[in-house]
Amino acid sequence: xxxxxxxxxxxxxxxxxxxxxxxxxxxxxxxxxxxxxxxxxxxxxxxxxxxxxxxxxxxxxxxxxxxxxxxxxxxxxxxxxxxxxxxxxxxxxxxxxxxxxxxxxxxxxxxxxxxxxxxxxxxxxxxxxxxxxxxxxxxxxxxxxxxxxxxxxxxxxxxxxxxxxxxxxxxxxxxxxxxxxxxxxxxxxxxxxxxxxxx
Numbered sequence: 235x236x237x238x239x240x241x242x243x244x245x246x247x248x249x250x251x252x253x254x255x256x257x258x259x260x261x262x263x264x265x266x267x268x269x270x271x272x273x274x275x276x277x278x279x280x281x282x283x284x285x286x287x288x289x290x291x292x293x294x295x296x297x298x299x300x301x302x303x304x305x306x307x308x309x310x311x312x313x314x315x316x317x318x319x320x321x322x323x324x325x326x327x328x329x330x331x332x333x334x335x336x337x338x339x340x341x342x343x344x345x346x347x348x349x350x351x352x353x354x355x356x357x358x359x360x361x362x363x364x365x366x367x368x369x370x371x372x373x374x375x376x377x378x379x380x381x382x383x384x385x386x387x388x389x390x391x392x393x394x395x396x397x398x399x400x401x402x403x404x405x406x407x408x409x410x411x412x413x414x415x416x417x418x419x420x421x422x423x424x425x426x427x428x429x430x431x432x433x
Contacts, residue, residue, distance in 0.1 A: 240261060241262060247302055249302075254338060268281070269293060276300070282426075291338070293424045305367070306343055315389040316369050316387055317389055318369070320396055321401070323400040346369075347368070359379065373406045387417045388418065390418060392421065393421055398427040
């Protein structure tokens with residue numbers, strides 16, 4: 235099968251296509267061409283691609299597509315449980331991924347929130363308690379919020395480990411294992427990395 239020439243090929247919702255067209259996305263990168271169809275089918279995916287090759291759209295767009303059926307404009311936090319979780323090793327990456335996801339989701343009713351350490355927890359707490367379908371987080375800060383009951387992972391359907399190789403290097407495995415026990419066993423897991431360590 236030849237690589238798709240544009241994003242319409244994937245069957246993404248017009249709201250997502252309109253948002254990425256505004257961002258100037260025209261031709262899918264190789265990782266996007268391979269990852270998007272697999273993620274849309276609900277498969278677990280392990281993808282290796284260098285930073286800057288468009289990994290975020292490779293998992294972010296199909297994640298949003300799969301969660302769109304839950305989008306709603308209700309003010310009730312209960313109507314906006316966390317359904318997508320993206321774990322990143324650093325604050326910088328969390329902000330970068332969140333920035334892109336917010337742009338992809340900008341024409342939908344899906345809510346995206348970002349939490350990481352080194353800053354005041356209060357604004358993050360407020361955002362989590364209002365409800366959001368997608369959380370991008372560094373593992374330690376996410377566990378702090380869970381401990382304080384600011385959010386629950388009991389309805390998570392899709393988990394992404396972004397830059398998984400760096401998470402290994404930085405010693406996040408115990409935290410990730412703890413988080414893994416808090417999300418439903420039947421979930422979709424996506425693993426994106428620049429290098430593929432044997433661990």
